[in-house]
Amino acid sequence: MLLAAVDWHSYFFMLFAMLACAFAMGVLLTSNIVRMAFYLVLSLGATAGLYFLAGAEFVGAMQLMIYVGGTLVLLIFGVMLTAQSRFVSMKIRPDEWILVASLGGALLLLLLYVAFSVPEWRMEHPHPAEISVAETKLAAPIGLALSGVRLDDGIGYLFPFLIVSVHLLVVLIGAGYLARTKRRATSEN
Amino acid sequence: MSGESVLERLQKQFGDAITGANLDAIDPWIEVASTAIEEVCRYLKADNELQLDYLNCITGVDYFHSDPKKLQKMGEEPHTLLVYHLSSTAKKHTLVLKVRLPRWKDDREGDLPELPSVTSIWRTADWHEREVYDLSGVWFVGHPDLRRILCPEDWVGYPLRRDYEMPLEYHGIRGR
Amino acid sequence: MVDFFVSTFGMSPTVAAILAAGIQCALLLNVVAVGALVFIWMERKIAGRIQDRLGPTRVGGRFGWLQTLADGIKLIAKEDLTPADADALLFKLAPYISFAASFTAYMALPFSDGWVAVHVNAGVFFILAVLGLEVFGTILAGYASGSKWSLFGAIREAAQVVSYEVPLGLCVVVPVMICGTMDLVAIANMQSAGIWSWLIFHDPFTFCIFWIYFTCAMASVNRAPFDLAEAESELVAGFHTEYSGLRWSFFFMAEYGSMFLVSGLAVILFFGGWNGPLAIMSDKIIGVIPGLGLAGQPNAWGFIAGCVGAANFIMKATIGVTVMIWVRWTLPRLRIDQVMTMCLKYCVPLAAACFLGAVFVKAEIFGLGYLSVDAWLPGLRSDRLEVREGWMTEVEGEGVTLSTEKTLVHGDG
């Protein structure tokens, strides 16, 4: 049958990848800031779908929880609180377009170059069904790696993890400090 | 405190500003000149024996008839009467003040009669004066925010004046 | 199910897979939709009884059990309005986002031993993550409505749900830590030896943390007294002020869907999932008394045990929903700052403290191990569940390695 010929795993991979890209473009092209956030949600959600597809359920759920459920909610929250009317619609001038396009294009090229230089990509890859799922699905290796133990003889991520955590803490405190602009408002003004 | 002694005290304090009184009426009242109302009220509230700290009500009464015959029969000069009902929460007594105003300022029709506001003495006067302005058409000088309160902001006329005529139409709604 | 279709009807695996997926989707959609119907009817009936009236009595014969359906038809027939000031695209999409999030979370919710649409290994985490997405529908609805009351509702919802995710996560971590897995099926199977094996009675800390979980869960699904986002006395109807008809009912269904979901999660995490207080179908009824041992068998007996388990699970989760309804019709609403204070000043520290205590009990530090039921009834957790995937094991000479072997005895979806 025709349907049997389709590799469903690849099909869904393409679907999610295209969704992610399309909504990423949507973020770029729309001028309404809330819609931007909305497209970003969908784009990140599609990325989470890719993770699930790859069997990395923990990472996928993480993506949903932290980026989609946490960061973006806060982002929209901030947008709603501060941008009543002036900033809701963002117009981009042509010269800005050119600048951003060249910068973004350069970054994309770099990314593609790095991606294609990974040797595993050029190897004959096994059929998805043959990959042992058990190894990818587990969260424990991630936890272990973060606490400094890696099962394959690499170095654990304890130190980077610590640095990132401290960095985030500093950022949070700094953001809180910056946001505290004391002012007195009376009902007269 | 009896009516007589209040009247006496007020007359002693304000002299000519107390323009009349009727102590035999069902509710005895004292009439005050319109210019002195604020000082009289301030005194009434501050005075230790009177302590009239509670303003119950301000009422505007319009004495007029558009029909000249009836106007004559009414037996009163056309005027607007403001009635202040005061009481004391501490001493549990009441007092009625009346202020006689011309119907129109300087008898020019359309110019509202003016009167000092008592909002600085009782905060509750704020809304009461707005209502009197809205319905009876009296301008309170010194009121912080004298707007219509019950009628819409763009209403024309002062409905409780005796010569008031209902507008034929209000925003497309038939009036009569 | 795919194998079943292939072997019985000789279908191609692809068709069979699509068919199986379709059947599972339809089943789940029915659970959500019919569940919402039943819960809305239940809410009306219970509210009615609480308020000294009857509730619906006519539609569908006795007890008005078709009232919700009739209302559903009414809602479908209503005009679908979009306010002039609204951001039409987002306004129309928002209810579906809410509903889809609530519905997606059901995919990973097991109804009985192995009865789960998608067996996600990080099931607990997945459900929490997806449930957190429901807030998006609310926020977008509030924003896109172009009404200030809706915006207030959306802002409240955003602040509240993001905050309550923190204590909720902390609460959920405790059973996960005790069981050593995030797999909901495995967690429930850990509690298959009668009422004393239920995690709520595991130790005093799990007992406390259940109540914190339930409070936070009510807050995160926006039920009174935490229904700030739709507080009718303050914000008219909050984020769904401008909605009507079917779109509005999607929010409603999402709300009832997630109510059942968090109750179901509570049942699995704390109340033994599909295992009854006397686990007759299981190996051991209470402690060491042997049971029938039917659960998990790959035959008709196993299926019957599964049915009983599902009924058990649904009943327990329904009790959770009932409690939520009961609370809603009894208590006044908190104020937004009080809701936030409660979360950040009480729920988070309490949950953290309970978590710490549970760690001490689990790791038997300070002799706290004796607080655990396991210390007194050693045979409570079935042996077959003792070794779990991903659990650290010590192998001599090589340091720490990971046992990736699946030793759970249960079907795989």
Add this chain to the structure above:
Amino acid sequence: MATNLEDPRIIEFDVRTDEMLVNMGPQHPSTHGVLRLVLRTDGEVISEVTPHLGYLHRCAEKIGENLTPRQWIPYTDRMDYLAAMNMNLGWSLVVEKLLDHELSDKAKHLRVIISELGRIASHLVGMGAYGLDLGTFSPFLYAFRERERILDLFEEVCGARLTYSYLTPGGATADLPTGWVDKVEAFLRQLEPIISDYHELLTTNAIFIKRTAGIGIMSAEMAIDYGCSGPVLRGSGVDYDLRRDGEERYTEMYDGYAYEVVVEKDGHYPQDRNYPKVPREAVLGDCWHRFYVRMLEVMQAMDLVEQGIEKYKSASGDWGVPIKLTQRLPKGDVYLETEAPRGQMGFYLVSDGSAIPWRVRARSSCFCNLSVTSELCPGCLIADVPAIVGSLDIVMGEIDR
């Protein structure tokens, strides 16, 4: 954010956000009718409240200038439609004062029974609606269940359930039906234990206390300054009740009745009995106290009704025959205030000697009570606005007239 204690209108903000202008009402679930509040908010914090009235203005005073006093009675019904009996009473007393009409003892006791029952009904609605404002629905229906019984009783008396036009100048339109007072007594016996349910659901409920205690604090001076009256005034600790301190013509109705004005003295209410004590968080003059005064007044009114029934049974005289529909009024002007459930309801009547008054004025208690909102609300959260407005227990029909 923090509120400056000296001046609540000054608010210190931590995070700068945009100001918003929000219309609360005239169609809003918790503005008790058609009140419109324009809120200026910063996030959820109110910085300014401007009430707008008049959406229910029905020109009652203008109509009063065209009708005889007895014809105007139905218009008083429609002022405070939740306590129409008390409105009737206020107007009747004013007209009787102008006519110098004396009532028999029996008519007076009848009026006490009726008006205190009206007070119970009105406070029950106030209590239930306040629960509604705070987001709990059930007490509202409980309150309506009891109020419904009072309405049944009133229906038996005059045939109407909401706009009674029962008490009229001269007495009442009819005597109480035979056996009616026994039904009232039975009702009171039923109501007594239910009151403690209300206390459990609202007064002592932890969330209720959190939402009301310390919110919308109004000092005694401020309450007097704004002309507040009734439970709002007494909730601020002002010992003033027209049933005791009012005019002779009104207070003589209550001669021989044993009751105490519901007001806090030294941290507790004299009527406390076994009712909940004042919680620690509550400050005199806050929403909780206003609510609690109302609850205690229900008990007080129940006592008064019981006493009234005793006195009515043994009283002499008739129930008071109404004055003629076109009774000529003597020239003069009279003002009289009565203690209606929501505060001091005053009527002012100016007569030029004909049967139709020259000028009629209704002094509304809610009108003055409501004027404090713009002073109380700044610095509060949006959720506190229904709590504060609800605690004032307003009826727009009376405010807009």
